[in-house]
Amino acid sequence: xxxxxxxxxxxxxxxxxxxxxxxxxxxxxxxxxxxxxxxxxxxxxxxxxxxxxxxxxxxxxxxxxxxxxxxxxxxxxxxxxxxxxxxxxxxxxxxxxxxxxxxxxxxxxxxxxxxxxxxxxxxxxxxxxxxxxxxxxxxxxxxxxxxxxxxxxxxxxxxxxxxxxxxxxxxxxxxxxxxxxxxxxxxxxxxxxxxxxxxxxxxxxxxxxxxxxxxxxxxxxxxxxxxxxxxxxxxxxxxxxxxxxxxxxxxxxxxxxxxxxxxxxxxxxxxxxxxxxxxxxxxxxxxxxxxxxxxxxxxxxxxxxxxxxxxxxxxxxxxxxxxxxxxxxxxxxxxxxxxxxxxxxxxxxxxxxxxxxxxxxxxxxxxxxxxxxxxxxxxxxxxxxxxxxxxxxxxxxxxxxxxxxxxxxxxxxxxxxxxxxxxxxxxxxxxxxxxxxxxxxxxxxxxxxxxxxxxxxxxxxxxxxxxxxxxxxxxxxxxxxxxxxxxxxxxxxxxxxxxxxxxxxxxx
Amino acid sequence: xxxxxxxxxxxxxxxxxxxxxxxxxxxxxxxxxxxxxxxxxxxxxxxxxxxxxxxxxxxxxxxxxxxxxxxxxxxxxxxxxxxxxxxxxxxxxxxxxxxxxxxxxxxxxxxxxxxxxxxxxxxxxxxxxxxxxxxxxxxxxxxxxxxxxxxxxxxxxxxxxxxxxxxxxxxxxxxxxxxxxxx
Numbered sequence: 001x002x003x004x005x006x007x008x009x010x011x012x013x014x015x016x017x018x019x020x021x022x023x024x025x026x027x028x029x030x031x032x033x034x035x036x037x038x039x040x041x042x043x044x045x046x047x048x049x050x051x052x053x054x055x056x057x058x059x060x061x062x063x064x065x066x067x068x069x070x071x072x073x074x075x076x077x078x079x080x081x082x083x084x085x086x087x088x089x090x091x092x093x094x095x096x097x098x099x100x101x102x103x104x105x106x107x108x109x110x111x112x113x114x115x116x117x118x119x120x121x122x123x124x125x126x127x128x129x130x131x132x133x134x135x136x137x138x139x140x141x142x143x144x145x146x147x148x149x150x151x152x153x154x155x156x157x158x159x160x161x162x163x164x165x166x167x168x169x170x171x172x173x174x175x176x177x178x179x180x181x182x183x184x185x186x187x188x189x190x191x192x193x194x195x196x197x198x199x200x201x202x203x204x205x206x207x208x209x210x211x212x213x214x215x216x217x218x219x220x221x222x223x224x225x226x227x228x229x230x231x232x233x234x235x236x237x238x239x240x241x242x243x244x245x246x247x248x249x250x251x252x253x254x255x256x257x258x259x260x261x262x263x264x265x266x267x268x269x270x271x272x273x274x275x276x277x278x279x280x281x282x283x284x285x286x287x288x289x290x291x292x293x294x295x296x297x298x299x300x301x302x303x304x305x306x307x308x309x310x311x312x313x314x315x316x317x318x319x320x321x322x323x324x325x326x327x328x329x330x331x332x333x334x335x336x337x338x339x340x341x342x343x344x345x346x347x348x349x350x351x352x353x354x355x356x357x358x359x360x361x362x363x364x365x366x367x368x369x370x371x372x373x374x375x376x377x378x379x380x381x382x383x384x385x386x387x388x389x390x391x392x393x394x395x396x397x398x399x400x401x402x403x404x405x406x407x408x409x410x411x412x413x414x415x416x417x418x419x420x421x422x423x424x425x426x427x428x429x430x431x432x433x434x435x436x437x438x439x440x441x442x443x444x445x446x447x448x449x450x451x452x453x454x455x456x457x458x459x460x461x462x463x464x465x466x467x468x469x470x471x472x473x474x475x476x477x478x479x480x481x482x483x484x485x486x487x488x489x490x491x492x493x494x495x496x497x498x499x500x501x502x503x504x505x506x507x508x
Numbered sequence: 509x510x511x512x513x514x515x516x517x518x519x520x521x522x523x524x525x526x527x528x529x530x531x532x533x534x535x536x537x538x539x540x541x542x543x544x545x546x547x548x549x550x551x552x553x554x555x556x557x558x559x560x561x562x563x564x565x566x567x568x569x570x571x572x573x574x575x576x577x578x579x580x581x582x583x584x585x586x587x588x589x590x591x592x593x594x595x596x597x598x599x600x601x602x603x604x605x606x607x608x609x610x611x612x613x614x615x616x617x618x619x620x621x622x623x624x625x626x627x628x629x630x631x632x633x634x635x636x637x638x639x640x641x642x643x644x645x646x647x648x649x650x651x652x653x654x655x656x657x658x659x660x661x662x663x664x665x666x667x668x669x670x671x672x673x674x675x676x677x678x679x680x681x682x683x684x685x686x687x688x689x690x691x
Contacts, residue, residue, distance in 0.1 A: 011686060024672040024681070028665075043668045070512040 027091040031055070032071060034083045037232050038277045041072040041089050050131055054090040058082035061112070062089070063096055063234055066278050073278045075234035077112060098242045100249035101126040105193060108210060108224040111235045111242040116226055128249055130241040134300035141306045143340075146371045147258060147315050150186030150428020151179060153358045153421045156380045156438055157387070158343055161371025162192075162256055162313035163304025167335055169320045169327060170345030174357050176319050178425050179343070180260040181209055183317065185216045186428035187258060192315075193250050194222040195259040197243035200236045200266025203228045216426060229266075236270035244301050247314045251303065254310030259302070263319035264295060268331050285330045295331075296338050341365035354422060360387055373480035376431065379438040383417060386442060390414020409447075416446045419454045432476040433462050439482070440494050448498070453505055461497055469493040515601030522586050522602075523609045531580065532610055538579040539603055542587060545573065546599070557596045567591065615646040620665040624658040624674070639664060642671070 029043025039062055044053065053062040053074050060083070066073030076083065098104075098113040103124035108117035111130075115122055143161035160166045168176050184194045196213075198206045206226050213219045223246055227239035240261050250257035261267070268291060275288035283289050295318075302316035318339065320332050325346065327336065336342055341364045350357035369377055389410045397403065397411055420441045423429070437458055440446055449457060465472055472493060475486045482490070501507075522539075526532030546553050552573075556566050570591050574584045590596055611618060619639055627635075632650065639648045643666055655663075659675040 008686065012682070024670075024677050026670050026672065027668045028670050029668060045668055070516075 029072065029089045029091075031083060031085055031087045031089060033085060034076075034080055036277045037076050037080050037234065038274070039074045039076055039080065039083060039089075041074060042070070044072050044089055044091050047072050047091055048095060050096050050129075052077075052092045052094050052096055054092050055083050055087060056090060057084075057087045061092075063238070065234075065274065066280075075232075075237075075274050075278075077232060077234050079232075095129050096131070096238065097127040097129045098245050099124045099126065100128040100246050104223045104246055105221060106219050106223070108226060110231070111225060111227050111239040113242070126249070128245040130238055130245045132245065132248065132301070134297065135303045135305065135309075139306055139309050140303050141311075142370065143304050143313075143367045144370055145313075146373060146376075147192060147256075148186055148190075148428075148431060149179070149183035150430070151182055151356055151358075152423055152429060152434050152438065153356060153360060154179075154343060155372075155431070155434055156376060156383055156421075157360050158341055158363045158365035159367070159369075159371040159376070159380075160315060160317070160365065161304075161367045162315050163302060164341075164365070164367050164371060165299045165302045165316045165318065165339040166365060167320060167339040167342040168317050168345070169322060169332060169336070169342050170357070171322055171325055171347050174345050174347050174350040175355060175425075176321070176345060177205070177209065177262055179345070179356055180262060180317060180319070181212055181218075182426060182428045183258070184213060184222055184260065185218045185426060187221065188216070188218060190256075192221075192256045192258050193247075194218070195243045195247045195257060196222060196224045197239055197259065197261045198224065198226045198228065199239045199261065199263065200227065200229050200270060201262060203230070212426065233270040233273045236267060237274055240264065240267050240298050244298060244314075244316075247316075248301060251305060251312040251314040252310070254305075254312045256313045256315075258315045258317070261298075261316065261318040263321050264298075264335060265319075265321045265331055268294065287330060291331070292334050292338075295335055299335075299338050340367050354418060355425075356423060358421075360421070361391055373431070375435045375476050375480050375482050378482050379435055379442055382442040383438055386410070386413050386417055390417070412447060413441075413444065415451055416449075416454065417441050419451050420446070420458070422455070430477070431480075432473040435476050435482065436465060436472065436490065436494075437461065439490055443491070443494075445491075445494050445498065448502075449507070453501075453507075457501060460501060461494070464497045464500070465493055468496075511598045511601055514595055515598045516605050518586075518590060518595065518598070519602045519605035519609060522582075523606055523613075525582060527613070529582075531582070532613070534580060535583055535586075536603070536606055536610055538577075538583040539587075539599070539606065541577065541579070542574075542583075543600055543603055545577070546596075556591065559594065563592075617643045617645040617648045617666055619648055619650050621650045621652045622655040622658060622663040622665075622674075623652065624654070624656055624660050624662075626654060627652065627662075635662065635664070639666065642666075 027044055027046060029041045032040045032042045041053065047053065047064045047067060049064060049067060051064045053064055055062060060076055060078035062074030062076045064072050064074050099122045101124055103122050107115060107119065107122060109115055109122065113122060143163045145162045147160050147162045148155050149160060154160065168179060170176055184196060187194055196209065206228060210224055213222055225239050225243040225246065227235040243259055247257040247259040268287065271291065271294055272287050276282060276286065280288045299316055299318060302314045304313040305311055318335060320335050322329065322332055344359045344362040345357045346359045349359060365371065372380060390413065393407050393410050394414065420437055446454065469489060472486060472490055476482065522535060523532060526535045555561055556570050570588065574587060590599060617639065621635065636648050636650060657676065661674040663674050664671040
């Protein structure tokens, strides 16, 4: 923002004219003690819960979290080193809020709405409180539309619907964030806006995510809320709620949004830190008593509104990082019980080359088929069955014993389907392509090929169908169903391509 | 911090008694007198508040002092009770809370008034009347202090609420607005 010299004098003269009118009324208190990011304040007696308090001398804000009989406990949203005992504190009368709406799309902000991307101030009159009650029962309707992640394994076997909460759980460094980024990139040509909440992440990883999103043009419809590992714990704690408030704006205005919380384990750590410093009694693993409520009230805000309410939706994919695959720890079990299913990623699969490393046996979606279109249901039904049978016989196969033909067939099919479910990073697939390759896999049309060539087979098949039988893709895309005609055409096209492919590979 | 809670409880209890028998103002004077005695001698304060000394002994000393002072039975009993409960150290806070309760009861507001220059009688009267309106109290007792750093204008502080009409604050607000580029 540029101001010219004459404008400054104009502003000053206006200020001087209006000078007499202004008397600054404020409610104040004093700092009793400060330390570890927590200040205790005497006075400010009418302070509301979650109200912002100003420390004028240190130029930081605090978040009123404990309202006690004789003092207010505030978590400081910034550096606490400049605050001293006896410093004045002012009430702002504002409950913690963030800017929302169109103005934040494509921006990177911190949990209180300050821009971090150097693109200037966020100009909006629209603010939302970060803590709001979730919509009631009457205002909702069941999840019924799909929100495609573009990842074959997810969209086919544990589909995510608009308004659903699907947990993404697994150890560190095995592609959880990559899956989220893919899901965000896949919303490029849809009406879904995305919010990526980075809570307690390394700044370098957040920068990398933003970089990737920008590269694939995904920042045009994405907001990043960032509270990095070096930010104060209160900011990390409220980051999830801030992101949710931004997402709710879309939901309440009849639009659709998708929010990724990366990750709630670290957000829980931050909340534990604040709670312990505020001397709330510790419970299991030293988490406070309301740690379950912390996550449940957050995830409950993801919802699908009824048509009377505009039919907007907020879909949430929270991430939980486990330690050595331990899903029975406190926070993982809590969040598993809150969400409508989980995507479980495993290091073993990741390092054996199955990427995304989704364990399809342990991953579920309780919403299930309601979040799938007919075409996907047609191929996913037998896919799920084939994979389940494969897992059963795979254990036998380990012993190297002789197997009958039927079992061998199941084994071969399973191996090929596992291969088909592999997918490179940043290449989310549209529905019609997913359906086509899964169709080929489940109908046994891939059984003739050695597993190693399937990686090349898949893109070649898409190219072939696109150039020779484009009506297959367009029919699935438009009708969302494989009708008899398309069914026949698909079988014919794939067989034709198989012949071609065999020749080029010298397999025939 | 626990002291504030304790002080509030005891002060409220004594105040209730005071309102019932209509001697609330008498009690505050008596307790203030006792606090003054206590504050005047450090040794005395230590010897009747320090738990290192035997409780019985402390009680005796306290009652000796109380007998020499011409104060009412209620106050005496109150002070003995406070001593027995080991809360004499918070007596000053109790006095403070008691005063707040009494002020509230009588409709008095106490305000700290900071001004850049010394104020004329008429000006003070005007400010008093205005503050009476704002606080809806019958009486406002001002504690006037001079503070040249305000540059001009006055700042009134009643309880937690600060009415800031000083030039210093206005300049700061102006500075902040110019920095943010708002008008």
